[in-house]
Amino acid sequence: MLQQQIQIKSEAVMNNSKNTLAGLAAALCMVLPSLVAAQEPIPNTQIVVEQPWARASLGTSRPAGAYLTLRNLGDTVISLTGLEADISGMASVHQSKTDANGISSMSPAGDIEIPVGGTVALEPGGYHAMLMKLQAPLIEGETFPMTLLFSDDTELTVDVPIFGMGARGPEG
Amino acid sequence: MKKVRVILWSMVVIATTVVGGVWIAGGFQNKLPASRTISTAGFAADFELTDYKGMVQTDEDFRGQWMLVFFGFTNCPDVCPMGLSTIAQVLDDLGAVGEALQPVFITVDPARDTPAVLAEYVPQFDTRIIGLSGSAEQIERTGKAFKIYYQRNEDEAAPDGYTMGHTSSFLLFDPNGEFVRIYEYNQKPTEIVSDLQKRLGA
Missing domain, CATH: 1.20.5 (Single alpha-helices involved in coiled-coils or other helix-helix interfaces)
Incomplete structure (x- = not known):
């Protein structure tokens, strides 16, 4: 899209002025600021993250799980659309479900709506942050930053404390 | 994007x-297991699998002990660690009474969960839990014997492109190897403990 715009704009400028350099420079001046702006994250101000925690991992070969509660203090519904964490080469929200037969399974959660004035919990047995392709082991007692991505293109980075492998909740 | x-x-x-x-x-x-026949029809524990040390273990090796059998896989980031930690908590809370109980974790993902992998992973939760694996055929036979369900589910957003759906309940067997009841993996450990205390202490 942007490249096309640059081409179109450059061609238009070149044809008119026949000054290639000036044309390109003009096009770049118009496009570059928006490119830079697009990469600057917009912090989310309406969601509060409560009680983040993760289980320690044994090495890096298995996916780790992290949990937290999202509280929507704003006056619009917003959705959690994804996750990023430097410690994980592939992070996403998954959902565990257990049916009436005691059979548990897990699948990608998709977007998760956080109602106005309400909360959504990522907790064991339900939604969870699945951190795959670990770049380093999750070591008990340490923390790592995790960025939550929202439907309005805002994001929020939280420090997630790492509890033991057998931790059952935010209290450890 | x-x-x-x-x-x-x-x-x-x-x-x-x-x-x-x-x-x-x-x-x-x-x-599917004929829904919850697990809790009504009597049946006995029946398996022949391999433990951490490469030793073959069968149900008969556990006669005389209560057995708490549950199924899972180590690439599971949520349900299985929670189940293992529930068992670990139950063992801690039972104290000396718990010596009569042997928890057994059986993998439903033998392709990845070799005995060596289980040896590394399961004791992290509690060294008293025994982890068993086997060939795909052995695990299939075990699953049928225990009337549990497991299925490979393709999931591009999971390690190796798949996860396992499986029965996450704990199955309790008495010292004769006879099925007694189930508990759920996400049940409060205190509930499981108070029920086990009545049975194990008797």
């Missing part, structure tokens, strides 16, 4: 729906 992501997720949803539909049409019902 967001549009690409939306399109990709839509593809995942469509793929999942199609695969799921085929799977259900292809006899999903047949693979």
